């Protein structure tokens with residue numbers, strides 16, 4: 066059965082991987098970005114394009130706006146690029162400042178103001194996709210709807226989506242918002258297994274330790290909402306990072322991944338991502354490495370997903386869980 070990813074069904078993107086731009090622009094401090102940061106971002110974008118990645122993930126807050134500014138510089142140097150790629154950004158988180166703690170804000174005013182900031186920093190006229198970054202308990206769906214309607218009619222945003230949300234939170238928003246959400250971005254990886262564990266732990270004592278909204282995977286699959294995985298490389302835990310302080314089952318899983326990669330003449334990154342992409346939801350990993358060689362090491366992921374067997378998938382899953390299935 067040939068499967069098509071939800072973003073492709075909607076005509077938004079057929080990029081099986083996306084590049085997360087969170088590291089661009091240096092640190093999360095008040096220091097401005099440098100020309101060296103622009104060069105590093107250019108090299109990462111070139112490496113991504115060279116392996117067929119045409120979707121890029123941002124947020125207003127990444128490196129306090131510098132990630133978007135630096136990406137804007139990359140686009141400035143290559144004006145042809147804008148129409149060849151899909152740019153996704155996010156709003157809704159306000160970083161702590163002074164006495165104010167970090168907080169969430171889905172007010173109409175904040176959303177509209179944030180998108181103007183996204184566009185200005187990126188130096189572009191429209192975002193392909195805008196995500197609400199994290200659920201705001203004070204949300205009024207009608208207010209979000211008004212903001213989205215304005216963004217759509219002015220041509221500033223083409224598609225909308227969410228991040229870190231449950232099915233009921235999505236349904237609550239969608240009652241007021243006519244455009245169906247295109248994306249839900251969540252943490253999913255061999256190191257963050259709740260998205261699978263919640264399925265196998267129904268009616269089990271172990272299920273009380275699983276923190277994943279009931280029915281979310283099924284809802285997104287039914288509604289053709291693209292599931293995107295953040296931190297899909299598990300920050301390198303299974304692909305070469307120093308993990309001597311990690312639990313034994315993580316170290317054993319890293320060995321297993323590396324052995325599989327050697328046997329299949331591929332990279333550990335391709336196995337780790339291929340494991341995620343084997344899932345029938347057609348998950349789109351948002352890889353967060355900015356190292357051009359590591360980006361290129363992800364090139365074989367889709368092929369490895371297509372070659373992976375059900376037994377290999379379960380072997381990796383059970384190893385990374387550290388406990389046998391019920």
Ligand SMILES: NC(=O)c1ccc[n+]([C@@H]2O[C@H](COP(=O)([O-])OP(=O)(O)OC[C@H]3O[C@@H](n4cnc5c(N)ncnc54)[C@H](OP(=O)(O)O)[C@@H]3O)[C@@H](O)[C@H]2O)c1
Pocket residue numbers: 084085086087088122123198228229250251294295296297298299300301302304305306307351352353354355356359
């Ligand atoms: N929606 C949300 O709430 C949310 C939250 C977090 C992130 N995100 C998005 O998801 C993207 C990816 O997130 P992520 O960066 O956490 O995920 P990741 O892709 O799992 O990890 C990338 C990080 O791990 C490091 N790394 C990878 N392999 C390594 C190795 N073998 N040895 C040493 N270091 C290694 C990378 O360093 P190098 O750069 O040196 O390779 C980079 O810092 C972000 O860019 C962002 O777009 C979204």
